[in-house]
Amino acid sequence: MSIFNLFRKPTSAPMARERLQVLLAHERAAQGSDLVAILREEILAAIAKHVQVDAEKVRIKVDRDEHVSILEIDVEIPRDAQAMAA
Amino acid sequence: MGKVLVVTSGKGGVGKTTSTAALGAALAQTGAKAVVIDFDVGLRNLDLVMGAERRVVYDLVNVIQGDAKLPQALIRDKRVETLYLLPASQTRDKDNLTPEGVEWVITELKKHFDWVICDSPAGIERGATLAMRHADVAVVVTNPEVSSVRDSDRIIGLLDSKTVKAERGERMEKHLLLTRYDVTRAQRGDMLKVEDVLEILSIPLLGIIPESADVLKASNVGAPVTLADAKSPAAQAYFEAARRLAGEELPVSMPEEKRGLFGKIFSRRAA
Numbered sequence: 373m374s375i376f377n378l379f380r381k382p383t384s385a386p387m388a389r390e391r392l393q394v395l396l397a398h399e400r401a402a403q404g405s406d407l408v409a410i411l412r413e414e415i416l417a418a419i420a421k422h423v424q425v426d427a428e429k430v431r432i433k434v435d436r437d438e439h440v441s442i443l444e445i446d447v448e449i450p451r452d453a454q455a456m457a458a
Numbered sequence: 459m460g461k462v463l464v465v466t467s468g469k470g471g472v473g474k475t476t477s478t479a480a481l482g483a484a485l486a487q488t489g490a491k492a493v494v495i496d497f498d499v500g501l502r503n504l505d506l507v508m509g510a511e512r513r514v515v516y517d518l519v520n521v522i523q524g525d526a527k528l529p530q531a532l533i534r535d536k537r538v539e540t541l542y543l544l545p546a547s548q549t550r551d552k553d554n555l556t557p558e559g560v561e562w563v564i565t566e567l568k569k570h571f572d573w574v575i576c577d578s579p580a581g582i583e584r585g586a587t588l589a590m591r592h593a594d595v596a597v598v599v600t601n602p603e604v605s606s607v608r609d610s611d612r613i614i615g616l617l618d619s620k621t622v623k624a625e626r627g628e629r630m631e632k633h634l635l636l637t638r639y640d641v642t643r644a645q646r647g648d649m650l651k652v653e654d655v656l657e658i659l660s661i662p663l664l665g666i667i668p669e670s671a672d673v674l675k676a677s678n679v680g681a682p683v684t685l686a687d688a689k690s691p692a693a694q695a696y697f698e699a700a701r702r703l704a705g706e707e708l709p710v711s712m713p714e715e716k717r718g719l720f721g722k723i724f725s726r727r728a729a
Contacts (some may be wrong), residue, residue: 383647388604389654396611396658 401432415445423449460491460568463575463703464593466617468609470580471599473637476673476683478577479507480693481597483682484700486541490572493532495563496546497589498579499555508535509680519547522559528566537685542571552585564592582616590621595631595703597664601638602650610634610659633664635699640669641713652712655725665699667692668713 412432419425429448435441465478475498480493496504497521506509510533518528521544526585535541544563567574576680578589588597596617602612614632622629636655643649656663667673668691669689684693684700701708 385644385647385654386648387657388650392604392607392658399608399611416704418523 397433411443413443416447419447419449425449459469460571460574461595462564462568462593463573463595463597464577464590464617465597465599466578466590466613467599467606468580468582468586468613469601469606472599473635473667473673474599474607475503475507475577476600477597477635477667478504478575478679479638479682480684480696481700481703482573482575483535483538483541484693484697485573485575485647485704486535486538487684487697488700488704490704491539491540491570492543492573492575493542493567493571494577495544495567496577496588497555497562498577499546499550499552499585501579502546502548502578505533505543506680507677508543510535510543510545510684511680514545517545517547518563519550519554521563523554526605528563529722537681550578551586552583555585555588557588557591557666560588561592572605574641582612585619586613587616590617592622593630594619594623595633596632596634596637597633597703598659598661599637600655602636602652602655603645604650606648607655607658614659614661622685625647632661633703634659634661635664635667637667638669639666639713663710664702665695665710666713667699669693 416425418431422443425447431444431446433444435444460528465474465481467474473564478494482492486492494504494508496502496516496607497518498504500646502517505514513533516531517705518531520526521528521531525637527604531544533543533545535543544567557627563661564576576589576593579585598610598613598617600606634656636652639652640649644651652663652666670690670692672687672690673692676683679686683690684696687693695711695713698708
């Protein structure tokens with residue numbers, strides 16, 4: 373990093389990039405493909421049969437690549453719910 | 459059997475029509491038979507960009523409604539003899555485009571042409587979905603700008619769900635054409651870089667068309683930029699993109715930075 377960078381104004385492109393990444397992750401999950409929505413519902417229903425899940429504590433992320441998409445579902449399960457199931 | 463290519467973007471004004479004309483001409487200049495179809499019923503412009511606006515007699519809607527035969531509506535380019543145009547209707551409504559009619563026209567054209575290139579209207583409504591419906595390959599035209607990237611993402615979603623190919627469970631081949639790119643502004647950090655757009659949209663890159671006065675000059679005189687000024691950087695980028703579409707593997711060249719005398723003197727420090 374050169375000393376000139378200290379006097380440079382902050383650039384706007386990184387902000388554009390970050391805003392887009394956040395927005396599109398949201399939009400893709402919301403209405404992108406029906407398959408994702410169906411999978412999410414069915415997986416959550418399957419978990420809910422055995423433990424209580426708080427809908428607020430579920431994080432869903434879809435990463436799209438040229439060849440594959442990765443569906444990530446993070447479900448937070450409270451300790452007492454686990455005990456209940458056991 | 460020819461290949462059907464759709465040039466689409468979601469957002470308007472990003473360069474779909476310019477790119478359709480340039481890619482169509484570039485493919486035809488190599489000797490392939492190409493036809494470009496304007497799907498923007500009611501707001502046709504491909505005829506104007508191609509310099510054929512005074513030669514339009516019949517259009518896509520006339521053919522679909524049976525008022526004209528397909529060969530009667532095709533306009534042969536005066537400069538490249540393997541290039542043809544099927545114009546859109548300027549007076550009719552887009553509701554006159556029927557799915558069956560469009561399918562018939564495309565099936566017929568595929569028999570006689572190597573490339574059937576569909577210039578999609580902006581938006582995600584009927585005209586746009588019909589233009590992409592029968593495509594084998596899609597070129598997604600995007601500007602390095604937030605609203606264009608967002609709309610391209612939406613269009614990619616539609617290409618993967620609403621096309622015949624997608625419905626058959628096949629993979630739609632999609633390519634990114636980044637237009638109006640300004641290397642200087644991207645390097646300065648005030649414009650999304652090629653890598654940023656590629657990472658966000660995750661489809662392979664077909665080409666980078668630099669922001670250039672030559673593109674406007676070409677449309678002023680009614681010629682695809684590959685014909686108007688074949689040596690210009692924009693035309694060169696379109697020629698490369700066309701070769702890639704035809705299956706050639708060649709690296710995408712980055713447009714060069716425009717530098718004045720001062721820029722050249724101070725270029726070391728700026729880098």
